[in-house]
Amino acid sequence: MRIEQIELTNFRNFERATFRFPSLFTVVIGENGRGKSALLQGLRLAAGYILGVFKETKRLSIQIEDVRRIELEKRFAPQFPSRILADGSFKKQNPFWVIGRYNNYSESFTNHPSLREIVENLEHQINEELREDVDLPVLCFFSTARLWVQPKKDIPLKTKGSKIADGYAGCLDNESDKYTAFSWIKSNYYKSLKGQDDSLLRAVLEAISQCVPNWTATEWEEDYDDLLGIYKHADGSETRMPLYYLSDGLRTMASIAAEIAYRCVILNDHHGVDAVKKSAGVVLIDELDMHLHPNWQRHVVSDLKTAFPNIQFVATTHSPFIVQSLDSTELIDLDEPTDVRPKDLRVDEVSVEIMGVESPYAIDNQKAEDLSVEYLKKLETLGKNPQAPNDTEGELDQLEANMSDPAMRALLQMKRLEKTVNH
Numbered sequence: 001m002r003i004e005q006i007e008l009t010n011f012r013n014f015e016r017a018t019f020r021f022p023s024l025f026t027v028v029i030g031e032n033g034r035g036k037s038a039l040l041q042g043l044r045l046a047a048g049y050i051l052g053v054f055k056e057t058k059r060l061s062i063q064i065e066d067v068r069r070i071e072l073e074k075r076f077a078p079q080f081p082s083r084i085l086a087d088g089s090f091k092k093q094n095p096f097w098v099i100g101r102y103n104n105y106s107e108s109f110t111n112h113p114s115l116r117e118i119v120e121n122l123e124h125q126i127n128e129e130l131r132e133d134v135d136l137p138v139l140c141f142f143s144t145a146r147l148w149v150q151p152k153k154d155i156p157l158k159t160k161g162s163k164i165a166d167g168y169a170g171c172l173d174n175e176s177d178k179y180t181a182f183s184w185i186k187s188n189y190y191k192s193l194k195g196q197d198d199s200l201l202r203a204v205l206e207a208i209s210q211c212v213p214n215w216t217a218t219e220w221e222e223d224y225d226d227l228l229g230i231y232k233h234a235d236g237s238e239t240r241m242p243l244y245y246l247s248d249g250l251r252t253m254a255s256i257a258a259e260i261a262y263r264c265v266i267l268n269d270h271h272g273v274d275a276v277k278k279s280a281g282v283v284l285i286d287e288l289d290m291h292l293h294p295n296w297q298r299h300v301v302s303d304l305k306t307a308f309p310n311i312q313f314v315a316t317t318h319s320p321f322i323v324q325s326l327d328s329t330e331l332i333d334l335d336e337p338t339d340v341r342p343k344d345l346r347v348d349e350v351s352v353e354i355m356g357v358e359s360p361y362a363i364d365n366q367k368a369e370d371l372s373v374e375y376l377k378k379l380e381t382l383g384k385n386p387q388a389p390n391d392t393e394g395e396l397d398q399l400e401a402n403m404s405d406p407a408m409r410a411l412l413q414m415k416r417l418e419k420t421v422n423h
Contacts, residue, residue, distance in 0.1 A: 001050070001089075001090045001280060001281055001312075002089050002282070002312045003021060003046055003047065003088040004020065004087060005018065005020045005021065006018070006021075006039075006086045007084070008038075008042045009082065009085075010080065010083065011038065011067075011083070012035065012038035013034075013035050014042075014068065015079075019039060022329050023329045024313065025301060025305055025312075025313045025315075026314045026330055027316070027323065027326055027330060027331055027332070028315070028316045028332045029316070029317060029318070029323060029331065029333050029334065029335070030334030031335055039332075039334075040284050040314065041066070043284055043314055044060070045061070045062060045084055046086035047141075048060035050119045050137070051168060051171075051172070053115075057165070057168045060172060062083075062100070062101040066101070067079065067080065080103055081101060082101045083098060084098065084099045085097075086099075091122075095115040122134055122136065126163060127164075132270050136163075136164070136267040136268060137280055137282070138167075138264050138268075138281030139168065139282055140172075140282075140284070141171065141174070142285045142286065145175055145176070153179070155226070156183050157183060158183035158186070158187040163266060164267075168267075176256075177259060180259075180262065181204075181258040181261070182258060184204075184266075185201065185205070185220060185258070186220045186225075188201040189219060200269060200272065200275060203272075204262060206276070207261035207308065208227075208257045208261065210257070211253050211254065212254045213250070213296050214231060214232045215229045215231045215232075215250065221242055224242040226243050227243045227254075228241070228242050229243065249290070249291030249296070250292075252290070253300070257304075260283055260307075261276045263279075276307070279310060279311065280312075281312070282314070283311050283313050283314075284313075284315070285314075285315040287316055288315040288317045288322060289318060289319035294321050297319045297321040298321045301325045301326065323354060323355065324343065324346075325342070325343065326343065328342070331354075333354065338354060368405055368408065371399055372403075374399060375400070378392060378395055378399070379396065399412075400413065
């Protein structure tokens with residue numbers, strides 16, 4: 001499953017907007033309030049259409065708070081219909097589908113070939129024909145509430161369940177599931193010690209290791225009741241280290257990779273050790289850079305592409321380091337669309353030319369530069385007209401008083417004295 005285009009009408013802050021996704025990885029940028037998270041929520045509902053078709057999963061729909069409102073003098077007026085139109089590819093077909101809300105009721109429909117019919121056929125093959133070779137799309141949504149900051153908990157063993165129910169349980173919830181994937185890892189590690197096939201486990205551990213810098217997941221450690229790995233330090237030395245000892249940012253990235261990989265092997269276990277690499281689907285991540293060091297931000301996109309080569313990712317970010325790692329077709333700029341290739345720019349150029357940062361300097365340095373420029377302009381005026389009004393002298397005095405850098409203040413005072421002496 002892949003979403004190639006989405007049109008949002010009266011959805012959150014969008015009156016009407018269309019977005020295309022020509023690449024498997026897309027990053028959305030823009031000032032706060034421009035609609036990055038709203039676009040991601042629209043994609044979440046579009047991808048979640050199939051959950052309303054499966055008998056074992058819960059339907060998603062446009063909520064009343066998602067409907068765009070116009071501010072009037074004394075009230076807000078909701079604008080109907082609120083609608084999401086998506087088209088893409090699924091099972092070598094190209095359906096489009098619509099999710100809409102009309103006053104107090106919602107509805108959805110698809111064209112021919114019907115997305116509903118495609119999904120119903122998949123469910124029939126799995127639960128009625130009992131086929132084991134049916135590919136199912138992976139769906140995941142990671143909101144900004146995903147940070148793993150809770151106290152450490154005991155991880156229960158995962159019991160056998162339903163392919164569809166387990167594979168899609170909570171997959172598009174706003175709160176991420178931080179434990180089920182690790183419950184599965186724990187259970188399957190103990191099974192591997194009894195001689196059972198560990199190919200799916202190895203696929204999941206490989207994906208986690210790919211996405212967590214300098215740490216390679218190896219086994220489940222009973223004493224820690226945690227996933228254990230080998231951490232490589234900057235000096236090249238290595239230490240056995242449980243996941244819980246890593247930073248919040250790395251633990252969160254590990255949980256993202258674990259959840260995606262877990263859903264891949266649950267939904268497409270027939271691919272064995274290749275289940276993660278061969279699974280397709282849609283994964284949405286809000287603020288991909290959250291709590292990641294800039295060095296790790298530079299390669300997080302590449303890591304996710306390598307770990308999950310057939311998954312479509314759409315993420316938001318405020319990080320110029322992430323933007324710099326992209327091709328032009330992988331970027332949606334809600335502020336000012338551009339066809340510039342970020343990879344060809346320095347990170348400071350990305351900040352200024354693409355992300356609209358007003359200055360590459362720190363704010364304090366920029367203020368100091370602005371004060372200096374203003375001072376020199378007024379000094380030039382004073383030099384051309386020694387009989388300038390006293391208020392110009394007063395303005396220069398005030399600018400000097402606002403200078404926080406004593407060296408710069410002394411230099412400008414010398415230039416002022418030089419102007420005064422020469423005239």
